[in-house]
Amino acid sequence: MYQPLNLTIGVTVFAVGKYTCFIRPFLESAEKFFMRGYQVHYYLFTHNPAAVPRVLLGPGRLLSIIPIQGHSQWEEISMRRMETINKHIANRAHQEVDYLFCLDVDMVFHNPWGPETLGDLVAAIHPGYFAVSRQQFPYERRQLSAAFVADNEGDFYYGGAVFGGRVARVYEFTRGCHMGILADKANGIMAAWQEESHLNRHFIWHKPSKVLSPEYLWDDRKPQPPSLKLIRFSTVEKDNSWLRS
Amino acid sequence: MGHQTPCCLTRSPLGESVFLPLKLDQENWKQEKCEEVSKRPGNTSHYRGPPSGREAPGVGGSVFRGACLPASILRADVELRCYGGGWRELEQVRRSCGWGVGSKNQLMHQEKVLIALLDAPQKTKLDSCHPDTEGLGRPKCCSLHLGILPLIVLALVFFSYGFVSHRSQELGDSEAETRMVYAQPKVLTPSRNDVLVLTPWLAPIIWEGTFNIDILNEQFRLQNTTVGLTVFAIKKYVVFLKLFLETAEQHFMVGHKVTYYVFTDRPADVPQVPLGAGRKLVVLTVRNYTRWQDVSMHRMEMISRFSEQRFLHEVDYLVCADVDMKFSDHVGVEILSALFGTLHPGFYSSSREAFTYERRPKSQAYIPRDEGDFYYMGAFFGGSVVEVHRLTKACHQAMVKDKANGIEAVWHDESHLNKYLLYHKPTKVLSPEYMWDQKLLGWPSVMKKLRYVAVPKNHQAIRNR
Numbered sequence: 001m002y003q004p005l006n007l008t009i010g011v012t013v014f015a016v017g018k019y020t021c022f023i024r025p026f027l028e029s030a031e032k033f034f035m036r037g038y039q040v041h042y043y044l045f046t047h048n049p050a051a052v053p054r055v056l057l058g059p060g061r062l063l064s065i066i067p068i069q070g071h072s073q074w075e076e077i078s079m080r081r082m083e084t085i086n087k088h089i090a091n092r093a094h095q096e097v098d099y100l101f102c103l104d105v106d107m108v109f110h111n112p113w114g115p116e117t118l119g120d121l122v123a124a125i126h127p128g129y130f131a132v133s134r135q136q137f138p139y140e141r142r143q144l145s146a147a148f149v150a151d152n153e154g155d156f157y158y159g160g161a162v163f164g165g166r167v168a169r170v171y172e173f174t175r176g177c178h179m180g181i182l183a184d185k186a187n188g189i190m191a192a193w194q195e196e197s198h199l200n201r202h203f204i205w206h207k208p209s210k211v212l213s214p215e216y217l218w219d220d221r222k223p224q225p226p227s228l229k230l231i232r233f234s235t236v237e238k239d240n241s242w243l244r245s
Numbered sequence: 246m247g248h249q250t251p252c253c254l255t256r257s258p259l260g261e262s263v264f265l266p267l268k269l270d271q272e273n274w275k276q277e278k279c280e281e282v283s284k285r286p287g288n289t290s291h292y293r294g295p296p297s298g299r300e301a302p303g304v305g306g307s308v309f310r311g312a313c314l315p316a317s318i319l320r321a322d323v324e325l326r327c328y329g330g331g332w333r334e335l336e337q338v339r340r341s342c343g344w345g346v347g348s349k350n351q352l353m354h355q356e357k358v359l360i361a362l363l364d365a366p367q368k369t370k371l372d373s374c375h376p377d378t379e380g381l382g383r384p385k386c387c388s389l390h391l392g393i394l395p396l397i398v399l400a401l402v403f404f405s406y407g408f409v410s411h412r413s414q415e416l417g418d419s420e421a422e423t424r425m426v427y428a429q430p431k432v433l434t435p436s437r438n439d440v441l442v443l444t445p446w447l448a449p450i451i452w453e454g455t456f457n458i459d460i461l462n463e464q465f466r467l468q469n470t471t472v473g474l475t476v477f478a479i480k481k482y483v484v485f486l487k488l489f490l491e492t493a494e495q496h497f498m499v500g501h502k503v504t505y506y507v508f509t510d511r512p513a514d515v516p517q518v519p520l521g522a523g524r525k526l527v528v529l530t531v532r533n534y535t536r537w538q539d540v541s542m543h544r545m546e547m548i549s550r551f552s553e554q555r556f557l558h559e560v561d562y563l564v565c566a567d568v569d570m571k572f573s574d575h576v577g578v579e580i581l582s583a584l585f586g587t588l589h590p591g592f593y594s595s596s597r598e599a600f601t602y603e604r605r606p607k608s609q610a611y612i613p614r615d616e617g618d619f620y621y622m623g624a625f626f627g628g629s630v631v632e633v634h635r636l637t638k639a640c641h642q643a644m645v646k647d648k649a650n651g652i653e654a655v656w657h658d659e660s661h662l663n664k665y666l667l668y669h670k671p672t673k674v675l676s677p678e679y680m681w682d683q684k685l686l687g688w689p690s691v692m693k694k695l696r697y698v699a700v701p702k703n704h705q706a707i708r709n710r
Contacts, residue, residue: 001446001670116447130432152426207464210447213432227433 010097101164119210129157146180160196473560549637567624584628586621609643623659
């Protein structure tokens with residue numbers, strides 16, 4: 001159904017500081033499994049373009065390296081992504097791609113990720129919280145924050161590592177999240193899980209049109225439950241304390 | 246974490262106390278003097294700032310900074326660009342910061358404060374600086390220069406004017422829903438375990454229990470959705486109109502805007518049925534045909550023609566229904582999507598070889614025995630106006646071709662509908678709850694609700710008269 005539409009799928013991925021070491025496994029596995037047969041445009045945001053390895057891409061697939069400012073605090077890097085993606089759409093992506101996915105770089109594809117994931121506004125369920133009641137979701141619970149979610153609200157806990165959709169919807173979404181992040185900054189508060197908290201708040205008010213199961217966002221450290229037939233995209237083993245220093 | 250936002254207390258032109266936060270530089274958390282930047286296209290600038298000064302970008306919009314709201318809601322420093330009075334943008338920012346939470350009255354009140362602050366040309370002098378209630382640091386008194394307008398909201402300027410002003414008009418589909426409380430969806434518990442709720446191409450199959458109507462109603466009301474319902478009452482079929490319309494008034498899209506399009510050759514016989522608010526009826530006079538098969542098939546032509554001429558401008562979605570039916574339970578916005586078909590109640594458990602598709606290759610509606618997803622009923626289909634237009638046009642053209650080749654499909658327009666939906670997959674499929682005949686089929690346990698059901702009729706008496 002989607003192939004005749006001649007779509008271009010964009011992917012934003014951020015590799016700042018020591019995270020540049022994840023670029024190769026991410027891109028190589030994406031070349032094997034992500035949207036095979038479609039035109040794909042990777043947007044790699046990094047503070048150090050020289051550190052980007054050369055990865056061979058298939059036909060119809062492009063990589064653009066976009067330099068961005070590094071930050072000393074990893075939380076800051078993480079949260080600035082919303083603003084950067086938003087600006088990037090305005091500058092470039094809205095002309096170049098039809099759909100855009102925003103993915104974390106410290107992940108690897110293990111199985112096909114195809115057009116079944118395309119939708120107007122797409123979110124993925126966090127692998128740690130799909131079997132748990134909403135009171136236990138790690139939403140931001142302080143009322144002062146713009147990402148505040150009350151105890152009796154919430155559909156699913158979505159992972160910040162995967163979201164996407166039509167370019168225009170992603171634009172609006174990232175802007176909304178960034179507004180919330182700014183409001184929090186002005187009030188001197190940082191949400192519990194940084195932009196993931198804001199993302200979750202936003203997905204309550206602006207419900208995604210498509211939700212990806214934890215197959216599309218898995219944590220390899222967790223045992224695979226029987227309900228999960230296939231793991232398509234999961235975390236790479238890493239040492240957080242070293243990475244974030 | 247506790248960096249408190251220093252504020253001054255002042256009075257808005259509406260006479261209430263508002264907090265005027267000091268502007269915080271986002272990068273460095275410096276405090277600066279209260280500033281006001283307000284420049285509306287067409288008005289003279291009221292800008293007066295600190296000596297270092299900073300011009301407000303003015304072309305194409307105004308920039309307002311600061312957040313002045315009654316003390317109970319403290320949100321500081323969210324910069325907003327308003328395009329020619331683009332209050333929808335303000336609304337979005339407000340909601341994203343949680344200002345939108347609260348009753349409609351609270352929202353309107355906030356809006357009034359903001360509008361008044363925007364419009365007020367007079368200077369606002371600080372009456373006093375009071376120590377704040379909980380949550381704020383030590384306030385600082387600051388004096389405002391003459392002619393400075395009170396601050397409104399900050400927004401972020403990170404996109405080019407042209408792109409945003411263009412886009413923000415287009416992106417009407419991402420309004421936020423208001424706060425609702427409902428049970429949490431359970432990831433590991435399917436909503437129905439006796440029926441298929443999703444097609445292989447990921448279109449939902451609508452059964453009772455698969456949807457929360459409150460969430461959906463909210464989403465569609467926010468879009469101010471208007472639904473058109475087409476129904477054909479040709480010759481004696483006008484007798485079915487009264488019950489059809491009366492039951493539609495009770496069950497069909499209640500709470501939303503509805504336009505009934507009644508196609509008839511006997512406009513005088515259209516009954517007067519009282520309609521609810523936001524609902525209207527339009528009578529469209531058309532020709533009749535001698536053979537009932539032709540009456541049925543030409544519906545496609547007429548819907549196609551009127552879609553282009555009229556429906557496109559008047560409604561968002563079209564539902565095309567048979568008239569010899571009545572609504573017996575809720576039929577609402579859960580059915581709406583780009584293109585939907587309904588499972589025929591006689592074939593939902595049959596295998597595809599038994600579907601009564603047109604099987605002669607000579608016909609345009611031909612479907613071979615190893616193809617076919619479902620058997621859809623011709624009596625209830627719909628979608629966006631554009632998609633319904635495409636469908637009806639394609640079916641009509643196929644029927645014209647068949648006629649030229651001297652063949653008529655076994656189930657007429659229904660055969661062509663099935664052919665079309667096989668190659669243009671619907672984005673939603675309605676279960677047989679939406680198309681039932683209780684006399685013929687009883688009430689099996691898999692049907693939790695019977696929503697749209699056949700009205701008994703004497704075929705011989707009613708057809709061809």
